[in-house]
Amino acid sequence: MSCHASAETNETLSPGDGEIILVGNPNVGKSVLFGWLTGKYVTVANYPGTTVEVARGIAQRDSQRVVVDTPGVNSLQPFSDDERVTRDVLLNGTPWVVVQVADAKNLRRALLITSQLADMQVPLVLVLNMMDEAAARQIDVDAEKLSARLGVRVLATAATKHQGLDALMDALKTPQCIQPRVRFDDDIERALNALEEKLRGVCTRPRAVALNFLNGEATYDAFVRARVDAETYAQFCRTREQLQERAMTPLSTRMQNARTRWIDETMRAVYTTQAASAAPETLAHKLGRWAVHPVWGIPILLGVLFAVYEFVGVFGAGVLVGFVENVIFGAYINPFVTHVVRTLIPFSLAQDFLVGPYGILTVALTYGFAIILPIVTTFFLAFGILEDSGYLPRLAVMAHRLFRAMGLNGKAVLPMVLGLGCDTMATMTTRTLETKKDRVLVTLLLALGVPCSAQLGVVLGMLAGMDWAATLVWLGVVAGVLLAVGWLAARVIPGDTSEFVLELPPMRVPQLSHILIKTLARLEWYLKEVLPLFILGTAMLFVLDATGALAWIQHAAEPLIVNWLGLPVQATNAFLVGFLRRDYGAAGFFQMAQAGLLTREQIIVALVTITLFVPCIANFFVMVKERGAKTALAITAFIVPFAFFVGGVLNFVLRSLG
Amino acid sequence: MIRCALCGFEYEPVPSCPASCPLNGACHFVCCPRCGYQNIDASQSAAVKLVTEKSAVISNAVSNLVSRIEISRIRSK
Numbered sequence: 001m002s003c004h005a006s007a008e009t010n011e012t013l014s015p016g017d018g019e020i021i022l023v024g025n026p027n028v029g030k031s032v033l034f035g036w037l038t039g040k041y042v043t044v045a046n047y048p049g050t051t052v053e054v055a056r057g058i059a060q061r062d063s064q065r066v067v068v069d070t071p072g073v074n075s076l077q078p079f080s081d082d083e084r085v086t087r088d089v090l091l092n093g094t095p096w097v098v099v100q101v102a103d104a105k106n107l108r109r110a111l112l113i114t115s116q117l118a119d120m121q122v123p124l125v126l127v128l129n130m131m132d133e134a135a136a137r138q139i140d141v142d143a144e145k146l147s148a149r150l151g152v153r154v155l156a157t158a159a160t161k162h163q164g165l166d167a168l169m170d171a172l173k174t175p176q177c178i179q180p181r182v183r184f185d186d187d188i189e190r191a192l193n194a195l196e197e198k199l200r201g202v203c204t205r206p207r208a209v210a211l212n213f214l215n216g217e218a219t220y221d222a223f224v225r226a227r228v229d230a231e232t233y234a235q236f237c238r239t240r241e242q243l244q245e246r247a248m249t250p251l252s253t254r255m256q257n258a259r260t261r262w263i264d265e266t267m268r269a270v271y272t273t274q275a276a277s278a279a280p281e282t283l284a285h286k287l288g289r290w291a292v293h294p295v296w297g298i299p300i301l302l303g304v305l306f307a308v309y310e311f312v313g314v315f316g317a318g319v320l321v322g323f324v325e326n327v328i329f330g331a332y333i334n335p336f337v338t339h340v341v342r343t344l345i346p347f348s349l350a351q352d353f354l355v356g357p358y359g360i361l362t363v364a365l366t367y368g369f370a371i372i373l374p375i376v377t378t379f380f381l382a383f384g385i386l387e388d389s390g391y392l393p394r395l396a397v398m399a400h401r402l403f404r405a406m407g408l409n410g411k412a413v414l415p416m417v418l419g420l421g422c423d424t425m426a427t428m429t430t431r432t433l434e435t436k437k438d439r440v441l442v443t444l445l446l447a448l449g450v451p452c453s454a455q456l457g458v459v460l461g462m463l464a465g466m467d468w469a470a471t472l473v474w475l476g477v478v479a480g481v482l483l484a485v486g487w488l489a490a491r492v493i494p495g496d497t498s499e500f501v502l503e504l505p506p507m508r509v510p511q512l513s514h515i516l517i518k519t520l521a522r523l524e525w526y527l528k529e530v531l532p533l534f535i536l537g538t539a540m541l542f543v544l545d546a547t548g549a550l551a552w553i554q555h556a557a558e559p560l561i562v563n564w565l566g567l568p569v570q571a572t573n574a575f576l577v578g579f580l581r582r583d584y585g586a587a588g589f590f591q592m593a594q595a596g597l598l599t600r601e602q603i604i605v606a607l608v609t610i611t612l613f614v615p616c617i618a619n620f621f622v623m624v625k626e627r628g629a630k631t632a633l634a635i636t637a638f639i640v641p642f643a644f645f646v647g648g649v650l651n652f653v654l655r656s657l658g
Numbered sequence: 659m660i661r662c663a664l665c666g667f668e669y670e671p672v673p674s675c676p677a678s679c680p681l682n683g684a685c686h687f688v689c690c691p692r693c694g695y696q697n698i699d700a701s702q703s704a705a706v707k708l709v710t711e712k713s714a715v716i717s718n719a720v721s722n723l724v725s726r727i728e729i730s731r732i733r734s735k
Contacts, residue, residue: 106667109667387663388663390666392663392664393664393665393666396664417664418664418695418696422687422696425687425689425696504666505661505665505666506666517700517706517709517710518698518700520700520703520705520706520709521686521698521699521700521702521703521705521706522686522698523705524686524703524704524705524706525686525687525698525703
């Protein structure tokens with residue numbers, strides 16, 4: 001059966017015409033199926049105009065048609081080049097049949113693509129792959145019921161074992177289009193029909209194009225503009241704006257909600273897990289439930305934070321740093337290295353470069369190995385336990401409640417939680433947010449007040465040397481700043497606060513070997529990334545000191561550092577290297593505190609100021625790449641003075657309180 | 659297979675770094691295709707490889723030693 005919306009098209013023949021197209025999420029067995037269909041003779045070439053590789057081969061078993069293996073995607077609403085290529089193959093061509101390969105274990109994820117293929121009205125066969133793995137996990141997907149519900153052939157397979165594949169060739173001969181499609185609210189459906197009517201003569205998938213155009217997807221905007229005259233395009237834009245103006249909820253959210261309903265209904269009809277329904281509730285399940293409970297979740301959260309604080313701050317930053325810095329480095333390594341350098345190298349400038357007050361060996365490596373390493377080791381161990389136990393997603397749920405109280409858009413929560421791992425990566429995930437305003441504000445919040453795991457470790461380490469009140473002041477000020485900026489952001493960005501959806505994996509007993517391996521890998525990455533920056537920062541201080549510029553900078557910064565923040569003038573050095581990485585700056589303060597150069601109040605002011613700094617130089621470059629140089633500079637130009645402003649106000653408050 | 663620490667999704671650790679990442683793959687993280695969380699990929703770590711190889715060598719040596727002791731004990735009987 002052919003269900004192409006229109007046979008008339010202005011398009012030239014393009015990839016996808018009369019072919020068998022394989023689509024699906026990454027890692028669902030598409031390539032295994034491709035290999036089974038095509039045999040050995042395959043060509044791999046970049047899709048025109050991109051660097052994305054698309055494999056093609058001839059179906060050996062029956063039809064002699066071309067089989068195309070598209071890149072794995074999570075959605076046909078493209079964010080990545082891979083998704084764009086797969087979308088283009090489907091949108092521009094008229095395939096003979098589309099074979100969607102789905103991982104039966106992760107059916108919900110596959111159904112998002114299925115719903116988008118339904119919008120496209122392509123002739124489809126759905127392959128439910130990895131049924132053996134699903135069965136092993138006591139997951140049951142009723143393929144017959146799913147077939148009846150969607151109106152297309154659904155095959156249950158285990159491609160790696162070649163189970164269920166024989167029926168595929170037969171199914172390929174009778175592809176059908178999915179019915180029913182996702183049904184949107186009447187207002188959207190009316191607009192869709194109007195747009196679809198106008199697009200019918202100019203493209204092969206008018207409904208999908210109209211839908212994505214209304215959804216505000218930029219590449220579809222360009223697609224439509226290239227195919228209709230200026231007046232029709234302006235009319236399309238007006239329709240979209242009017243549709244948006246008629247409702248409080250963003251248009252894209254309304255469309256996403258309808259799609260989610262379609263997926264939920266399908267899941268309820270065909271997907272069951274025996275394990276969840278039949279097994280009695282274990283202690284792990286109970287713990288998992290309590291951990292996200294609105295009341296019991298809070299003492300559990302406080303207990304976890306206290307345990308991390310004691311382990312990282314008291315044990316890591318106190319006991320371990322004391323031993324490594326004072327005994328191993330202070331008594332053995334540094335005296336030995338200093339003696340060797342001063343004996344072997346006759347030039348005093350070279351000696352100072354290596355072992356002087358700003359020496360690479362005595363400062364950069366001592367900071368890296370004697371101060372930061374013990375702290376981050378304990379923090380990564382604690383973080384690994386949180387990850388492996390399944391508590392981390394529960395922490396995300398608890399954090400979501402806080403963000404929801406701020407009124408922040410629900411979709412913004414995930415990047416903020418990811419920021420606790422790495423701000424740089426989290427900044428990249430903000431591209432999934434819908435509007436430019438959302439993306440800029442969450443990028444700002446991330447850079448402003450979400451410390452990454454390593455930075456959090458060093459800050460916790462310093463705080464543990466003081467009393468609980470100091471920790472509460474630091475936490476209160478940083479959380480207060482985040483809440484204030486978040487609240488302000490929420491006023492600017494109205495949105496649904498209930499969109500945060502996260503499947504909670506079960507709680508489990510962490511495996512020691514797994515945690516140790518992950519910690520070791522994290523430490524290797526951390527040292528590789530930070531040590532060059534530490535060396536660069538120290539070399540920068542050395543050059544500034546040797547040329548006399550450091551004294552000049554310290555003198556010039558005195559009104560800010562000494563008068564406004566109330567810190568000793570040497571704190572200037574920590575702020576200078578803090579531009580490279582916040583934790584390097586914090587390590588500088590750590591050593592000043594150990595040397596007795598900072599009072600309790602000064603430590604709090606220094607930590608608050610450095611926590612509100614731009615996280616690291618990598619984060620700055622990602623902001624430039626993701627948001628553009630102008631926005632990145634504007635964010636940095638706001639954050640740095642703002643951090644000093646908050647630090648100064650805190651200094652005056654603490655001093656006036658005595 | 660990597661199991662995402664945030665959402666529990668299991669996936670192959672195929673490197674798929676976003677083009678804008680300044681680390682450009684020079685890290686041990688693999689982003690989860692479902693939620694974007696950066697999971698550590700220990701198989702890329704030289705330190706982990708070294709430790710696992712050495713521990714395998716040590717455990718082999720220990721088991722060889724134990725079996726030799728056992729054999730010599732049986733022979734002496």
